[in-house]
Amino acid sequence: MTGWDFFTYLCAIFLGSSGVILLSVFLRDSFRSKQKESSE
Amino acid sequence: MGSYVANIDYLIIFLYLVMLVSIGIYSYRRDSSYEEFMLAGRGMTTPMLISTMVSTYYGLDILFGSSEMAFNDGLMAFFGYALSTLIFYLFIAFVMADKLRTANFISLPEILEKAYGRKTSSIGAISSMVYCLPTTSLFALGRVSEFVFGIDAHYGAFILGGIALAYTLLGGLKAVAITDTIQFSLMCITVAVGVPLLVSEVGGFAAIKESVPTGHFNLLGTVPPWLLFAYASSSLAVLIDPSLYQRIFAARSARQARNAILTSTAIWTTFDWLVVAGGIAALAAVSTGILASDVHPNDAFLIAVTYALPIGLSGIFLAGVLATAMSTIDGYTLVAGSNISYDMYRPLIKPEATDAELVKATKIGIVIAWTLGYIVAFQFDRIMALLIFVTTVITSTVFVPVLMALFYRGRKTAAAGLISCTAGLISVLTFYIGLAQIGDYNEVWGTYILTFSIGEYSFSIWQEYALFFCLPISLIGFFIGNYFGESQNEQFQNKEAS
Numbered sequence: 001m002t003g004w005d006f007f008t009y010l011c012a013i014f015l016g017s018s019g020v021i022l023l024s025v026f027l028r029d030s031f032r033s034k035q036k037e038s039s040e
Numbered sequence: 041m042g043s044y045v046a047n048i049d050y051l052i053i054f055l056y057l058v059m060l061v062s063i064g065i066y067s068y069r070r071d072s073s074y075e076e077f078m079l080a081g082r083g084m085t086t087p088m089l090i091s092t093m094v095s096t097y098y099g100l101d102i103l104f105g106s107s108e109m110a111f112n113d114g115l116m117a118f119f120g121y122a123l124s125t126l127i128f129y130l131f132i133a134f135v136m137a138d139k140l141r142t143a144n145f146i147s148l149p150e151i152l153e154k155a156y157g158r159k160t161s162s163i164g165a166i167s168s169m170v171y172c173l174p175t176t177s178l179f180a181l182g183r184v185s186e187f188v189f190g191i192d193a194h195y196g197a198f199i200l201g202g203i204a205l206a207y208t209l210l211g212g213l214k215a216v217a218i219t220d221t222i223q224f225s226l227m228c229i230t231v232a233v234g235v236p237l238l239v240s241e242v243g244g245f246a247a248i249k250e251s252v253p254t255g256h257f258n259l260l261g262t263v264p265p266w267l268l269f270a271y272a273s274s275s276l277a278v279l280i281d282p283s284l285y286q287r288i289f290a291a292r293s294a295r296q297a298r299n300a301i302l303t304s305t306a307i308w309t310t311f312d313w314l315v316v317a318g319g320i321a322a323l324a325a326v327s328t329g330i331l332a333s334d335v336h337p338n339d340a341f342l343i344a345v346t347y348a349l350p351i352g353l354s355g356i357f358l359a360g361v362l363a364t365a366m367s368t369i370d371g372y373t374l375v376a377g378s379n380i381s382y383d384m385y386r387p388l389i390k391p392e393a394t395d396a397e398l399v400k401a402t403k404i405g406i407v408i409a410w411t412l413g414y415i416v417a418f419q420f421d422r423i424m425a426l427l428i429f430v431t432t433v434i435t436s437t438v439f440v441p442v443l444m445a446l447f448y449r450g451r452k453t454a455a456a457g458l459i460s461c462t463a464g465l466i467s468v469l470t471f472y473i474g475l476a477q478i479g480d481y482n483e484v485w486g487t488y489i490l491t492f493s494i495g496e497y498s499f500s501i502w503q504e505y506a507l508f509f510c511l512p513i514s515l516i517g518f519f520i521g522n523y524f525g526e527s528q529n530e531q532f533q534n535k536e537a538s
Contacts, residue, residue, distance in 0.1 A: 001244065002244065002245045002246055002249075004245035004317070005239065005244050005245045005246075007313065008235065008236060008239055008245075008313070008314065008317045009236055011232075011309075011310035011313045011314050011317075012231075012232040012233070012235060012236045012310075012314060013232070014306070014307075014310045015228045015231060015232040015307065015310040015311055015314060016228060016229050016232030016233065018228055018303075018306075018307050018310075019224065019225040019226075019227070019228030019229040019232065020225070020229065022087045022090060022091055022221065022224065022225060023221065023222070023225035025085075025087045026085070026087040026088060026091070026221045029085050029087065
């Protein structure tokens, strides 16, 4: 494995996990605000 | 292309499109105020802000343009071109975000209006609107439709672009931000899975190095240095990007805006690298016979990643590609619509317009911007040339006055803004039209070049060098206007005295 391969995999892990984390945080926030709206 | 896409992939794409329209209907508020519609009530959460920043700025022109550049020129696409843009993003995060957000602006032309008055802001609004027309995205969307669905580009752009128009009209920035978050996640996950699979499919970088020209691994490539500098200079446009400004205005605080830009910059860097790596790997796949030899450099990345991904994930990737275009169309069309309503209709036609009238005018503006973008998109053979031209126009016109409005602490006169904007606009049009008349068209680079000699030295002026001439002219115009004009306060005092 060359340095370029390593860099590519590192970027892929960062980008993929960013997508998953942001989507899950967004869904969590949406769920919470929906719960808050319904309780009001 | 059809041979790489299974029925389940088409089903995934269909479900994704249904979801987008549902989000628009969900976000619809009959009585939303202008600030709710345009800036989501200045209450966007950090994940939404990051997603909408990343996905709006990264359209198909980046996906196709960077991968095509990597396919043709190698690593230069990342080290010579993409990195310069990322440096400007850091400048926005650390220097500009605080000033922009704390001033509570609503749009880029409003900065010009407050500093120089309505005449300058009107020119700024026209430049901003032209820049934000969704021409390149609609063109690219049509091209992707041809590949994926086998339908005519005009119909593909009309149907898919129409879906983006529908949810933008229904829900404003809130709908745009929700769809952008989902689109962004799709884009990240599929590119993150697809590119490493493609790289390992062709045998890793060791094998790639064997099968592509050696110049592809030269960090700054074989492009002429001045052209490289011109490409890097075109990145200055990010410092005055109206859509990025709108995201900063929509943040809850300056700190949140800065953090969102910093996170976005890290994501942009990794995304850029993966697209470039994918472009080089696609060339290796063509060289080694994995892909057909007649693949167009523009489409190589799309075809190669779809080939590398398993069934099901291909569908998500293609939905992500459509998402890339649609998130750019919705974001920029929204800003162009607000340029028409808030920056032209309000100050020039109806200064006392109510909130409801502004929202209605913005929705009409969105439809006008989308329609203009659709008409223009199919009038040009070389859409990248149009993209560079439009970027150069907005930079030459508003870069100097906006930066001066934000950072120059001395007196600022209405004449300074007006002369700077006008001189920039006239010089860029003269440069482009003049060079097209007296220069020679170069088929290899797809641009006009004027070559001349002084003594024993030979010089070449490319159309891409426009900013080297137009920005100094705009700056000189600013100081001339400042020297001869009256400041806003002096004008007010003179009126009071008379």
